[in-house]
Amino acid sequence: MQTLSTAAISCALNRMTDSHSEDDKDMRASTAKLHLATDTADEIDLVIKDVSMRFDTRQGTVTAVDGVSFEIRRGEFVSIIGPSGCGKSTVFNILGGLVPGYDGDVLVGGERISGPHASIGMVFQEESTFPWRTVIDNVAFPLEIKGVSKAERQAVARRFIDLVGLTGFEQRYPSELSGGMRQRVAIARTLVFEPRILLMDEPFAALDEQTRVLLGDKVLKIQQELRQTTLLITHNITEAVQLSDRVLIMTFRPGRVKRIVDIRLPRPRAGDVVGSEAFGRHVAEIWNDLREEASRGMAEAEQTARLRGG
Ligand SMILES: Nc1ncnc2c1ncn2[C@@H]1O[C@H](COP(=O)(O)OP(=O)(O)O)[C@@H](O)[C@H]1O
Numbered sequence: 001m002q003t004l005s006t007a008a009i010s011c012a013l014n015r016m017t018d019s020h021s022e023d024d025k026d027m028r029a030s031t032a033k034l035h036l037a038t039d040t041a042d043e044i045d046l047v048i049k050d051v052s053m054r055f056d057t058r059q060g061t062v063t064a065v066d067g068v069s070f071e072i073r074r075g076e077f078v079s080i081i082g083p084s085g086c087g088k089s090t091v092f093n094i095l096g097g098l099v100p101g102y103d104g105d106v107l108v109g110g111e112r113i114s115g116p117h118a119s120i121g122m123v124f125q126e127e128s129t130f131p132w133r134t135v136i137d138n139v140a141f142p143l144e145i146k147g148v149s150k151a152e153r154q155a156v157a158r159r160f161i162d163l164v165g166l167t168g169f170e171q172r173y174p175s176e177l178s179g180g181m182r183q184r185v186a187i188a189r190t191l192v193f194e195p196r197i198l199l200m201d202e203p204f205a206a207l208d209e210q211t212r213v214l215l216g217d218k219v220l221k222i223q224q225e226l227r228q229t230t231l232l233i234t235h236n237i238t239e240a241v242q243l244s245d246r247v248l249i250m251t252f253r254p255g256r257v258k259r260i261v262d263i264r265l266p267r268p269r270a271g272d273v274v275g276s277e278a279f280g281r282h283v284a285e286i287w288n289d290l291r292e293e294a295s296r297g298m299a300e301a302e303q304t305a306r307l308r309g310g
């Protein structure tokens with residue numbers, strides 16, 4: 001399997017159903033390997049053990065994350081949900097190796113994370129496509145860095161462009177695409193590097209609700225196909241329930257694990273699962289937990305505003 005990463009962009013893999021060329025054979029080998037990995041039942045892929053993070057600010061020390069522990073199994077889809085400011089992005093950045101000064105342990109394959117890791121790919125909330133590059137050159141970028149030949153990287157990029165549903169847009173520039181399409185370009189670019197673990201921080205936050213649900217479907221299909229271990233950070237309950245095997249609810253500052261909910265909805269899940277009764281029950285259950293934390297967040301924000309107002 002290919003491994004390499006930059007801080008923001010990393011790994012991936014392909015499904016290759018109807019493939020013909022030489023490098024397709026490699027791809028199929030990778031796919032086989034990945035499936036083998038997911039068949040290893042209940043193998044723990046990611047261990048987060050008593051992780052805390054404090055920031056020194058002019059107002060004093062802020063404990064963003066406090067003693068967070070959980071484990072993620074190989075191929076599992078887990079969402080982290082919590083009110084604004086509860087430390088979701090901090091957890092994400094620690095897992096991605098972007099915050100070396102954290103307390104506790106994050107282990108991938110038994111190895112403690114202390115910088116960007118080859119098997120972890122990240123998709124960010126902000127738009128991160130390169131505006132001066134076409135879609136195909138955006139997606140092929142990580143392979144270019146890695147020194148893959150032009151013909152090969154274009155072939156691989158095309159497959160991932162197809163996977164995210166952007167075939168026909170290869171030569172467009174990001175400014176010629178919608179926000180949802182640009183985010184799919186960013187996802188494809190992360191996927192070309194074969195991340196065994198995919199981290200996404202509110203990847204759909206800037207999109208409207210319909211696009212968000214449809215893109216959620218797409219991400220789910222890709223994940224079911226490639227079987228990466230996936231961690232999605234979100235503040236959207238519907239999204240978390242629609243996509244996840246488990247949802248981890250965080251408390252408002254300092255961010256701790258409030259509860260982890262098993263989502264017992266059958267797979268494969270299509271967008272229409274959102275209308276089912278079982279879905280509604282999960283949403284209500286999570287909202288109950290979240291409401292308490294969101295209210296605390298709101299009360300604190302109001303208090304701060306009052307103090308500032310004198
Ligand atoms: N680099 C930083 N320096 C100081 N404070 C930070 C930094 N990053 C995050 N924080 C603080 O940590 C808390 C959690 O932030 P964050 O992880 O971004 O929350 P979320 O993603 O859940 O909205 C917030 O109070 C935020 O202001």
Ligand SMILES: [Mg+2]
Nearest residue numbers: 088089090201
């Ligand atoms: Mg955030």
